[in-house]
Amino acid sequence: MSTYRSWRHVFKLDPNKPIEDHVLEQLCESGTDAIIVGGTDGVTLDNTLYLLSRIRQFALDCALEVSTLEAITPGFDYYFIPSVLNAQDVTWLVGKQHEAMKEYGDIIDWDIVVAEGYCVLNSEAKVAKLTSAKTELTSEDVAAYAQLADKFLRLPVFYVEYSGQFGDMDTLKQAKRQLNHAQLFYGGGISTAEQATQAANYADTIVVGNVIYEDVKQALETVTAVKKNQ
Numbered sequence: 001m002s003t004y005r006s007w008r009h010v011f012k013l014d015p016n017k018p019i020e021d022h023v024l025e026q027l028c029e030s031g032t033d034a035i036i037v038g039g040t041d042g043v044t045l046d047n048t049l050y051l052l053s054r055i056r057q058f059a060l061d062c063a064l065e066v067s068t069l070e071a072i073t074p075g076f077d078y079y080f081i082p083s084v085l086n087a088q089d090v091t092w093l094v095g096k097q098h099e100a101m102k103e104y105g106d107i108i109d110w111d112i113v114v115a116e117g118y119c120v121l122n123s124e125a126k127v128a129k130l131t132s133a134k135t136e137l138t139s140e141d142v143a144a145y146a147q148l149a150d151k152f153l154r155l156p157v158f159y160v161e162y163s164g165q166f167g168d169m170d171t172l173k174q175a176k177r178q179l180n181h182a183q184l185f186y187g188g189g190i191s192t193a194e195q196a197t198q199a200a201n202y203a204d205t206i207v208v209g210n211v212i213y214e215d216v217k218q219a220l221e222t223v224t225a226v227k228k229n230q
């Protein structure tokens with residue numbers, strides 16, 4: 001297992017979406033650093049276990065990004081726990097996490113749990129609607145969330161999330177400037193090599209999701225784009 005801190009490119013696979021064996025093989029053998037398993041809705045223990053068992057045929061890191069308590073299962077290298085910093089519904093800031101502490105607090109292996117401070121910026125994304133995220137933010141607002149995550153909360157990961165839409169690269173750049181310790185994840189609408197290169201210019205780790213299900217060839221090109229500059 002490599003440390004997640006070295007990841008430059010990851011694919012995010014949604015347990016709620018079917019994926020053919022040959023596509024999964026191409027993704028896992030593409031040279032990407034890891035697979036994150038996660039989605040906003042329709043994630044169950046069954047579809048999570050099914051996807052995990054298929055990914056485990058390949059030798060790469062695999063993390064579960066927890067969006068529901070029912071889908072937590074042993075067997076992942078890491079457990080990423082989102083907290084939506086700009087959620088207006090506190091359930092998604094600390095509510096679910098508090099519930100989880102009551103259930104799992106005493107048995108958690110903290111070495112493989114990674115807290116992510118999300119800043120959700122596409123108002124049309126499912127995650128924005130679910131969490132009632134305040135998405136009308138300036139780049140200064142986002143930079144302040146980055147500072148909050150890095151300096152005040154000391155979170156290991158700050159995640160600029162534009163799920164479904166390619167975001168504003170200047171906003172990403174401003175966020176990066178505030179981070180001394182936190183790893184900057186960027187995800188949202190990366191569907192070309194050029195977009196992958198742009199986002200990887202500022203983000204430590206880029207996350208490629210939906211394009212996998214729309215055009216796998218383009219998804220694979222995002223790996224080459226990031227890896228060729230390493």
Ligand SMILES: CC(C)=CCC/C(C)=C/CC/C(C)=C/CC/C(C)=C/CC/C(C)=C/CC/C(C)=C/CC/C(C)=C/COP(=O)(O)OP(=O)(O)O
Nearest residue numbers: 039040041067068069073074079082092096097100126127
């Ligand atoms: C037994 C064992 C192995 C124990 C391990 C211990 C462990 C890991 C315990 C859990 C600890 C803990 C604190 C858990 C928290 C649980 C929880 C439910 C937290 C809430 C997380 C949260 C804020 C979810 C909101 C949604 C969200 C941010 C999801 C992230 C993924 C995301 C944005 C995906 C993109 O969405 P997608 O579905 O792809 O959207 P589209 O379809 O529109 O593309």
Ligand SMILES: O=P(O)(O)OC[C@@H](O)CO
Nearest residue numbers: 163164187188189209210
């Ligand atoms: O699905 P896309 O838009 O690529 O976004 C990736 C990821 O940030 C979603 O949580």
Ligand SMILES: [Mg+2]
Nearest residue numbers: 014039209210
């Ligand atoms: Mg998605």
